[in-house]
Amino acid sequence: MADAEVVPLDDDTRSRRGAGAKVPRGRRGSGRRNDSEQRTPAASLAPVPDAGPAAEPAAGPEADREAGAPVPGEAEGPVAAEETPGPVRGGEGPQERPEGADRDLPGLPDPAAVLAALGDALGGAADRLLGGPWERKVANGLAFLRRRITGEYEVDDFGYDRELTDQVLMSLLRPVFAKYFRVEVRGIENIPAEGGALVVANHSGTLPLDALMTQVAVHDHHPAHRRLRLLAADLVFVLPVVNELARKAGHTLACAEDARLLLERGEVVGVMPEGFKGLGKPFSERYKLQRFGRGGFVSTALRTRVPIVPCSIVGAEEIYPMVGNSRTAARLLGLPYFPVTPTFPWLGPLGMVPLPTKWTIQFGEPIATDTHPPEAAEDPMLVFNLTDQVRETIQHTLYRLLMQRRSVFF
Amino acid sequence: MGKVVLVTGAARRLSGLLVRRIVHEPQVDRVVGVDVVPPEEPVDGAEFVQADIKHPMIARVLAEHRVDTVVHMDVTGTPLGRSGGGRSSVKETNVIGTMQLLGACQKSPTVRRLVVKSTTSVYGSAPRDPAVFTETMQAKSLPSGGFAKDAVEVEGYVRGFARRRPDVAVCVLRFANILGPRADTPLAEYFSLPVLPTVFGYDPRLQFVHEDDVIEVLRLALSDARRGTIDSGTFNVAGDGVLLLSQAARRLGRPTVPVLLPAVTWIGSALRTMGMTDFSPEQIRMLTHGRVVDTTQLRETFGFTPRHDTAGTFRDFVAGQGPGLLEPERLARAVDRLSEALPAGSVKE
Numbered sequence A: 001m002a003d004a005e006v007v008p009l010d011d012d013t014r015s016r017r018g019a020g021a022k023v024p025r026g027r028r029g030s031g032r033r034n035d036s037e038q039r040t041p042a043a044s045l046a047p048v049p050d051a052g053p054a055a056e057p058a059a060g061p062e063a064d065r066e067a068g069a070p071v072p073g074e075a076e077g078p079v080a081a082e083e084t085p086g087p088v089r090g091g092e093g094p095q096e097r098p099e100g101a102d103r104d105l106p107g108l109p110d111p112a113a114v115l116a117a118l119g120d121a122l123g124g125a126a127d128r129l130l131g132g133p134w135e136r137k138v139a140n141g142l143a144f145l146r147r148r149i150t151g152e153y154e155v156d157d158f159g160y161d162r163e164l165t166d167q168v169l170m171s172l173l174r175p176v177f178a179k180y181f182r183v184e185v186r187g188i189e190n191i192p193a194e195g196g197a198l199v200v201a202n203h204s205g206t207l208p209l210d211a212l213m214t215q216v217a218v219h220d221h222h223p224a225h226r227r228l229r230l231l232a233a234d235l236v237f238v239l240p241v242v243n244e245l246a247r248k249a250g251h252t253l254a255c256a257e258d259a260r261l262l263l264e265r266g267e268v269v270g271v272m273p274e275g276f277k278g279l280g281k282p283f284s285e286r287y288k289l290q291r292f293g294r295g296g297f298v299s300t301a302l303r304t305r306v307p308i309v310p311c312s313i314v315g316a317e318e319i320y321p322m323v324g325n326s327r328t329a330a331r332l333l334g335l336p337y338f339p340v341t342p343t344f345p346w347l348g349p350l351g352m353v354p355l356p357t358k359w360t361i362q363f364g365e366p367i368a369t370d371t372h373p374p375e376a377a378e379d380p381m382l383v384f385n386l387t388d389q390v391r392e393t394i395q396h397t398l399y400r401l402l403m404q405r406r407s408v409f410f
Numbered sequence B: 001m002g003k004v005v006l007v008t009g010a011a012r013r014l015s016g017l018l019v020r021r022i023v024h025e026p027q028v029d030r031v032v033g034v035d036v037v038p039p040e041e042p043v044d045g046a047e048f049v050q051a052d053i054k055h056p057m058i059a060r061v062l063a064e065h066r067v068d069t070v071v072h073m074d075v076t077g078t079p080l081g082r083s084g085g086g087r088s089s090v091k092e093t094n095v096i097g098t099m100q101l102l103g104a105c106q107k108s109p110t111v112r113r114l115v116v117k118s119t120t121s122v123y124g125s126a127p128r129d130p131a132v133f134t135e136t137m138q139a140k141s142l143p144s145g146g147f148a149k150d151a152v153e154v155e156g157y158v159r160g161f162a163r164r165r166p167d168v169a170v171c172v173l174r175f176a177n178i179l180g181p182r183a184d185t186p187l188a189e190y191f192s193l194p195v196l197p198t199v200f201g202y203d204p205r206l207q208f209v210h211e212d213d214v215i216e217v218l219r220l221a222l223s224d225a226r227r228g229t230i231d232s233g234t235f236n237v238a239g240d241g242v243l244l245l246s247q248a249a250r251r252l253g254r255p256t257v258p259v260l261l262p263a264v265t266w267i268g269s270a271l272r273t274m275g276m277t278d279f280s281p282e283q284i285r286m287l288t289h290g291r292v293v294d295t296t297q298l299r300e301t302f303g304f305t306p307r308h309d310t311a312g313t314f315r316d317f318v319a320g321q322g323p324g325l326l327e328p329e330r331l332a333r334a335v336d337r338l339s340e341a342l343p344a345g346s347v348k349e
Helices: A003-016 A022-035 A040-045 A061-068 A070-076 A085-090 A096-104 A111-130 A134-150 A162-180 A209-221 A234-238 A242-248 A256-264 A296-304 A327-333 A348-352 A374-378 A380-404 B013-022 B058-064 B087-107 B146-164 B186-191 B211-222 B245-252 B261-274 B281-289 B296-302 B310-319 B328-341
Strands: A184-186 A197-201 A228-232 A268-271 A308-314 A360-363 B003-008 B028-035 B047-050 B069-072 B113-119 B169-175 B177-179 B196-199 B208-210 B233-237 B256-259
Touching: A134 A162, A134 B245, A134 B328, A162 A209, A162 A242, A197 A209, A197 A296, A197 A380, A209 A228, A209 A268, A209 A308, A209 A360, A228 A256, A234 A242, A256 A268, A256 A296, A296 A308, A296 A374, A296 A380, A308 A380, A360 A380, A374 A380, B003 B013, B013 B028, B013 B211, B028 B058, B058 B087, B069 B087, B069 B211, B087 B146, B113 B146, B113 B211, B146 B169, B146 B281, B169 B211, B177 B186, B177 B211, B177 B310, B186 B281, B196 B245, B196 B261, B196 B281, B208 B211, B208 B310, B211 B233, B211 B296, B233 B296, B245 B256, B245 B310, B256 B261, B261 B281
Parallel strands: A184 A360, A197 A268, A197 A308, A228 A268, B003 B028, B003 B069, B028 B047, B069 B113, B113 B169, B169 B233, B177 B208, B196 B256
Antiparallel strands: A308 A360
16 A cells, blocks of 8 residues: 555545445544554454454454455555455444345445555544555554564663563653653753763752653763663662563663763663752752762763763752652651652642643763873862862853743743 | 582582583593482492581591582582481581581681582562662571571681681672572472462562573682683572563463462461472572562673573473463464464564
């Protein structure tokens, strides 16, 4: 089915669709497609709805194969039409009746052409819904499913499941990134196209959504399609489910060993040196950077001789305005802080919906570390100076972005 | 003059494979196997001495045979055979046996080389540990009991021995989970359960090393060091790459049942009591948090690259297992059928 035919055929079908009985069926078909926009396997079967498997996926391989083969042939016209009754009759259900009716009326367009046209029409609808040639999308989806259920995919030493991240996790985060926070990404080219780099960002927002959004920003916007490997707090790896997802998304524990190994392998590593101090700071202290740890990230960058890319994130501070911190609850739950916002915990789960602020993520000029000898990592003065330099850069960029910002929400 | 190699734990499968592998090596004169029970399949050309390494009599064996290379394989997590005692006797063999053996070696003037089979469990498994362990790392939380603790203690004694006898080349090999087509380790038993219980919310990273590679690395360790390599020290031995438990289960075709962590411990002990599997708490920890080691030292310093990677080792193991309930081939065929239902031309992509 050539793509070029798809759009005109849609109208064509309507005019050729002689039998009135077909019209509701066609509509029902596309209506169902609307419901199942994401459920690609369902859509895959739709083009051959008259052969049964759409209605009964378990109808069996033979029916599928027979039905699958003739479809392209049908489009060519009467030559293939002779063969079509076989597979069509093979299908069960409601289509038996119109099929027979059509055969009795020789004046009407022959059923094979109608079916083909109908299939094309549905295909056209699917194309529009999936934003591309639907057959390829569905084939890709099935290939993905096949790899997943048989376990034939690769995971790196840190548990990073690149395929799952690219195809599923990023697709889930992308709407939040593009539609909800409307993140504007600037200076992405400051992340080198190849080799290791250490992205150092400010941390805020009570929940580490800023880290995830930075990951999406690098994933979607970097011209060389770099992947950001985040370093996460140990709490992440203690919690069930969270640790599993974090590992699969390519995150690992924020420790010098892991960071060094990743940088040596030429990965872009993201770190938020403020940690929980930045994440759980009160709303009144927004955009004031906290202490940048002991500068461990700088010594790791010096040892591996990778550039440090400062990254300033504006907008994350206001998603959960943390007006209070219940130390008792935090201690009871074993958490570093327990946020109290105007909505949480008062509204329960509803209070966990972040405010739809407008974000800007600015990647700054990389700070080279290979001008220093590797043993500079042992020099505390240099490490502190570089740490301060990175911190100041991020802080000043934050102030500048805040000055430019028109409003928190737009 | 060739070597005289003493292999402890000779009645076990892995030691048997090693004895069979080295007995006809040109540089090996004689192989002496030691264990408390005779091996099921005696190896032609190798001698067997029925002795207990927990007794000082082991020193006489060393002296009588003028042993110059000792391969200590009797550090294990499971009792020998189905009959042999419980956990306490295993611990005794591991720890007291090692002490006696090392004491005998220390007094022996002929011993030149000591190879110890250890395990990567000495790193423990904890969420607060780095993702990839190198040989120099210490576990954040030392294993509290079981085989892992034995291994930590054994390694401690071996380090002490190496200090007292600097003329003896000491090589400690930390093996990841050993698998092979006919492996009989607790992990292999776990993977042969029809339905795999897993810990809810955790998907551990696992690393395997193939039996063939284990034997090969042991053989290299007990021979003289080749040019440009160092054969004394501590080395991690594991296949390349990792498999997630979920991934392994899918490749094996076995369904998984996620169980909450407290219940897992309970089920584990229930199964242990019923004798269905030797599922120790440290294994549950490993199947919760996973463990991955770095093998750069093995490649670059020791000079050995495992021939089988983790995935390949597991494939070999799967081939030796019966089909699971969710056979991957069957699932793949089902999806292929769906793909074939697509119009021709699109599937080619």
